[in-house]
Amino acid sequence: VDRMFLHQRMPGGAVFKISVVYDTAFWRADGLCGQSAAPGSPATLTIDACTDTGVPGIMCVITEGSAARRLGRLDAAERRAVVIGELVERFGAKAASPVSYHEQNWAVERYSGGGMISHAPPGVLTEFGHALRTPCGRIHWAGTESSAIMCGWIDGAVRSGERAAAEVMAADSVVAA
């Protein structure tokens, strides 16, 4: 029951992922790493998403929660303008002229219905958090939300898979013994 209720109470949230593409990663030349966070802004997070060469320059923008829902109400041209405006404010005038702009609103994706990092509203972890990693009989739980490190990200998913596999192998060896 606790595991089932935990599942029911940890939904995905509203997330936009946006890639703004430039000829080069001009921010690197300015001595900036490209990472920024501004909670509640139309560009909540920015992350340098280029390869080592910095060509092309790709700035990944992740906008989450209520800011993502507000962004979703704008039309495409307005959205692009406010997001690029945020980048200009943080990284200067060169950010105003991307060569292309790609966006994905995960909240309206038919099979996803929301984006990464399931969140636990108040009381959920207190009441049901103990069920995150506890096996239910022979069922062992992997999944990024069960990871103590990088919960919600690929890194956490891989760690949780390794932990669950180790649990299963240990349980198996107990049976074999």
Ligand SMILES: Cc1cc2nc3c(=O)[nH]c(=O)nc-3n(C[C@H](O)[C@H](O)[C@H](O)COP(=O)(O)OP(=O)(O)OC[C@H]3O[C@@H](n4cnc5c(N)ncnc54)[C@H](O)[C@@H]3O)c2cc1C
């Ligand atoms: C929009 C979005 C953007 C993201 N961006 C990033 C990013 O930039 N960097 C990053 O590190 N992480 C990112 N993530 C997070 C990352 O993708 C997840 O943390 C990771 O994929 C979770 O892995 P998982 O194995 O826990 O679960 P999942 O990848 O969700 O795997 C669960 C699998 O179980 C299957 N399944 C479900 N129910 C059943 C069933 N009853 N029977 C059989 N199979 C079933 C599903 O089909 C799915 O294949 C993003 C996620 C989203 C949604």
